Amino acid sequence: MLTLFPSNVIFSSVQPTFFWWMGRKRSLEDLRREQKELGPKTKKSKPMRKRGFDEETLSEATFYVRNGLRYVKPYHFTFSAYAKGRWIGSKIYDMFCREFQAETPQFYARAFKAGKVTVNGEVAVMDRVVKNNDVICHTVHRHEPPVTAQPLKIIHEDDDIVVIDKPSSIPVHPCGRYRHNTVVFLLGKEHNLFNLRTIHRIDRLTSGLLIFAKSLARAQSLEAQIRGRELDKEYVCRVCGEFPSGTVECNEPILIVSMKLGICKVDPKGKDCNTTFMRLSYNGRTSVVRCIPKTGRMHQIRVHLQWLGYPIVNDPLYNNLAWGPYRGKEGQGIGCVDEVITKIVKSSYTSDIFDDLPSVDTGDVQLSSDVSGCALGGVSISVEDQDVREERGGGEEVCQGQDGLAEGQQEEGRDSTGASSSGGTKGSSNEEDMKDARAGCNTTIQDKGPKDGGCSPEYNGTRDIKGGAAQSLPTAVGGEFDPECSFCRQRKPDPTPHQLVMYLHALSYKGPDWEYRTELPAWSADDWKEEEEE
Numbered sequence: 001m002l003t004l005f006p007s008n009v010i011f012s013s014v015q016p017t018f019f020w021w022m023g024r025k026r027s028l029e030d031l032r033r034e035q036k037e038l039g040p041k042t043k044k045s046k047p048m049r050k051r052g053f054d055e056e057t058l059s060e061a062t063f064y065v066r067n068g069l070r071y072v073k074p075y076h077f078t079f080s081a082y083a084k085g086r087w088i089g090s091k092i093y094d095m096f097c098r099e100f101q102a103e104t105p106q107f108y109a110r111a112f113k114a115g116k117v118t119v120n121g122e123v124a125v126m127d128r129v130v131k132n133n134d135v136i137c138h139t140v141h142r143h144e145p146p147v148t149a150q151p152l153k154i155i156h157e158d159d160d161i162v163v164i165d166k167p168s169s170i171p172v173h174p175c176g177r178y179r180h181n182t183v184v185f186l187l188g189k190e191h192n193l194f195n196l197r198t199i200h201r202i203d204r205l206t207s208g209l210l211i212f213a214k215s216l217a218r219a220q221s222l223e224a225q226i227r228g229r230e231l232d233k234e235y236v237c238r239v240c241g242e243f244p245s246g247t248v249e250c251n252e253p254i255l256i257v258s259m260k261l262g263i264c265k266v267d268p269k270g271k272d273c274n275t276t277f278m279r280l281s282y283n284g285r286t287s288v289v290r291c292i293p294k295t296g297r298m299h300q301i302r303v304h305l306q307w308l309g310y311p312i313v314n315d316p317l318y319n320n321l322a323w324g325p326y327r328g329k330e331g332q333g334i335g336c337v338d339e340v341i342t343k344i345v346k347s348s349y350t351s352d353i354f355d356d357l358p359s360v361d362t363g364d365v366q367l368s369s370d371v372s373g374c375a376l377g378g379v380s381i382s383v384e385d386q387d388v389r390e391e392r393g394g395g396e397e398v399c400q401g402q403d404g405l406a407e408g409q410q411e412e413g414r415d416s417t418g419a420s421s422s423g424g425t426k427g428s429s430n431e432e433d434m435k436d437a438r439a440g441c442n443t444t445i446q447d448k449g450p451k452d453g454g455c456s457p458e459y460n461g462t463r464d465i466k467g468g469a470a471q472s473l474p475t476a477v478g479g480e481f482d483p484e485c486s487f488c489r490q491r492k493p494d495p496t497p498h499q500l501v502m503y504l505h506a507l508s509y510k511g512p513d514w515e516y517r518t519e520l521p522a523w524s525a526d527d528w529k530e531e532e533e534e
Contacts, residue, residue, distance in 0.1 A: 058189045061144075061180045067494050069146040072180045074480065074488070080137040083130050092119065092136070093126035103486065110484050111138065141485035147181045148500055154191065155209070155516055160218040162193060164210050165518040169500035171204040183210065200226065200509075203299075205316075208235070208506025209518050225511050226296075232510040235291040235301055236280070236524050238503035239310040240319065243287035248277040250304040254297045257337050263317060263344065264299045266307045266331060273297050275304045281526045286313055288524045301504065307331070313503050313530070320344060 061075040087095045096108045096117075108117075115123045116139040119130075130136070150167040157163070164183070171178045179185065187193040196212035197219040213219035225231055255270030257263055264270075274294040281288045287310070291301045302318045305311050309329035311319035322343035324333030334340060481488050505524070508517040522528065 053185070053188060054194065058180075058185065061142075063180070063189075065149045068149050069494055070149045070181060071146045072144040074141055074143045074482070074485070076139055076482075077142040077179075078137050078139045080135060083132065083134040083136060087130045088132055090130050091126065092117070092124055092128045092130050095130060107484075107486065114484055116140075116484075141482035141488065142177075142179070143485075143487040144177055144179060144181045146495060147178075152183065152186055152190070153518075155518060160213065160215050162187070162196060162212045162214065163516045164212075166202065166207055166210050166506075168205055168207040168502065169495075172201045172210065173198060178204075187212075199223070202506050203502070203504070205500070205502035206504045206506065207501075207521060208504075209509055209516055210506070211509060211516065222511070229294070230512055232508075233293055233296075233506070234508045234510075235293070236288060236505050236507050236520065237291060237301065237305070238286050238288050238313050238523055239305055240286055240313055241310050242282050243277070243279040243289050243310050245279055248308065250275045250277065250308060252304060252307050254300060254303050256298060258341050261341065261345070262298065263341060264297070264303050265328070265334070265337065266303060271295075271297055273300050273304065275300055277305075277308075280524075283526065283528070286530075288526075314498060315502055315504075316347075317344065320347065322347060 060077070061072050064071050064073065087099070090098075093108060093112060097105045100108075109126065111117055112124065112126045117124045118137045119128060119134050121135075124136075147169045148167050152167070152170075153165040155163040155165055164187070166172070166183055170186070171182045173184050174182050180189075184196060184198070187196065193212075196214060197216070199211040199213055199219065199222045202208060202210065211222065213222060251272075251274050252266040253268060253270035254264050254273045255267035257265050257267075272295065276292040276294070278290045278292075279287050280290055289305075289310070291305075293300050297303075299318070302312060302315055306315075306318040306323070306328045307330060309326070311327060313319065319327055320343075321327065322340050324335060324340075326332040328334055501523075503521075503523050505518070505521045507520070508515065510516075
């Protein structure tokens, strides 16, 4: 009799599993053979840092205040990650030069010579071939951009929650070149608050209300309310021109056109959005507008105001001539989106806004490990679903996950709810092509924008910066000098007030049985005038 199955196959509860594998293109034997080719598993030091941060982490850098700005003294920092698939088989030096073009080959050669690159805990030589499961580390001299020295104001705190009023210019969590100059690190250093879970985020240049959960249960509860769209959010902003009186609804869909840079536009292929606007005042030049976002897409308020023809006065992204003579009003004159993005990146005025994003091109060499796809170069999006991230962020900030081994890291831990732990932070690299553009950067407000009575930030490279902000000082002042560090050799001016503020403020968040509200910002007063108007 013909035997259909090997004699050692026992027809029991495992039989269905056998038949399932029989129909697979890759058999168990194939899988075993592939595993054998990869070699035996070896335990290697993991690149992941422990979740959260503690006093030891906070002590790795110190602050000082100058001209109303908080500076972090430069410090050495090591990024690490497992080797990515496309690196395997390449010489490590060639891989660095190919993947991370933000620095020169000479820079990486010096890094290898100085022993700043290691593989599996051993100093790497330039011709070492990258292998599967290699843990690659790169030590950099980290320089963080300054932020305002204004303190974080705690609105409410109990056993389960912390609510603060965030000043402009401070990122919520480490990302890009920011680490210690972030809300979560400042809460730990100045208020002894650790392991907070980020419930929502707002842009670095946006001020206003931020909610952190102290407990997992509270985080899960707030996450459920956000996912169920049970929250009422209210923002206030100052826009160009005379905004219409009454209620204005905008339901235009929004599409993310550059996830690397966090740039969006109204597009029929985008996701459904709804924002309600109401004018609060008009001073003859600009209007204060109340904004009620019903959905939470990235940059929703800013993009909808741009579409309506009333962009936020000092919005460096969406009140920019890169969008054409109408600055994106109703999509008129935008042209090729890729050209718009290129102009924005090259704009000297907007150079500082990318400090909190991963590298715009291929990135500095940077390693991080808690975010999917993180490694040494390029930018990738974290595994969290984009819709959830947009809902959690209230449509105002999404800090991307990234690959990389250099300046900046987004060390953010996540629990099963999707909430963030303020202690765990991972970051992303800076845009080297733009880092020198700040010198001489300024803004002017024009009397009339094209057909909308608006105003726009403009770069005037020949104009002096007010208030002595153009004082040029070595960026390594107050910290040790690293001769191999390109940042230590630069001389930059302090940021101007225009570079630290955007007139958008998260005013209140309200849930089914709770509500938190901040005070109105000074620029929202009826009689307020722009400094240059005085």
